[in-house]
Amino acid sequence: MGGSRAHCGAGCYVERMYGCTLLGLLLFVGTPVYSNECPCSDPALCQPIKDSRDFEVYVFYVRGKNWKNYDWDRVTTVALFAPYDPELMCFAHSKGARLVLKGDVPLKDIVDSGNRTAWIAEKVRLAKAQYMDGINLDIEQAVFPGTPEYFALTALVKETTEAFHREIPGSQVTFDVAWSPSCIDLRCYNYTGIADLCDFLFVMSYDEQSQIWTECIAGANAPFNKTITGYEQFIDICIDPKKLVMGVPWYGYNYICLNLTEDNRCKIEKKPFRGAECSDAAGTQVAYSAIMKQVNNSLSGRLWDDVQKAPFYHYKDKKGNIHQVWYDDPQSISLKVAYIKKLGLRGVGMWNGDLLDYSADPAARQQTADMWKALLP
Known part of the structure; x- marks a missing residue:
């Protein structure tokens, strides 16, 4: 999926069904009930993490046991x-790392302040029951200035932050934003207000x-100049750089070329998205682990675009179609991460932590180590 939609799938949002209220639905089908008995061998590990480190490294965990690596x-x-x-909660706490909830909700459902209060209360209850350390608000919905949803979103961030900070001292509330504040994908949010109201923004570059x-x-999925311009735009609207965490992709896009020129221009199918005639929805997302298995045996091998400062390659499928795959690797990531210090940003993170090859294969182990190392400016 394109348009900073990597965080969400078709089942991303809680919907109203069968006349249930939002809170009722959350209680009955959206939230498993957990015992308040600490599951860790050391009860101290069920205490929330309160300390913050100088440099944030933010990881999205989506599946399996890769987190152990x-x-x-x-x-x-x-x-x-x-x-x-x-087990993940206990382990993260043993390492001094926070584990936070995912928070998403249809904005139309929380325009009503009562529904909004109920949603927040349920998330706080769940975080407490699971000994967690906050919440990441991942909304990513189209919003226009001056609409009820615009004001409701700002209120959601304010009230969620206040509730979590009050109920779980030291907890963290963050908000995911697109690579630029310029109404990307029609997400015309109150960016300065939201940044002020939460702990920091995770910028999905x-x-x-x-x-x-x-x-x-x-x-390229995250071309260098476009990415850095996005951060400059956030700072230009008076958002404190220490409220910005740079998100980088551990995945790429695989496009079928309708035509491929000698200078590597790959014409792609028209796939409209939120007003634009073409989009990355013409391609499919592919994990870095899969890319590393394919690139060395491709038609071209690894190529480098010095304008976008990103690697890519070509291959032919069984039907004879030529594909162009764009991705990020340690070289392209390091170039962007170097700007964290230059711009004074809070840290770095990635979508997502489970897209590397954590197997025992020596080549894979080196590739994975290099990607983690690239996160340090």
């Missing part, structure tokens, strides 16, 4: 985009081809 010397926060795992306004040509 994360670089825990660097990880500061893990956002839970998978079923709750008490990827899916930057979600709206292609020029020719339908494949391009």
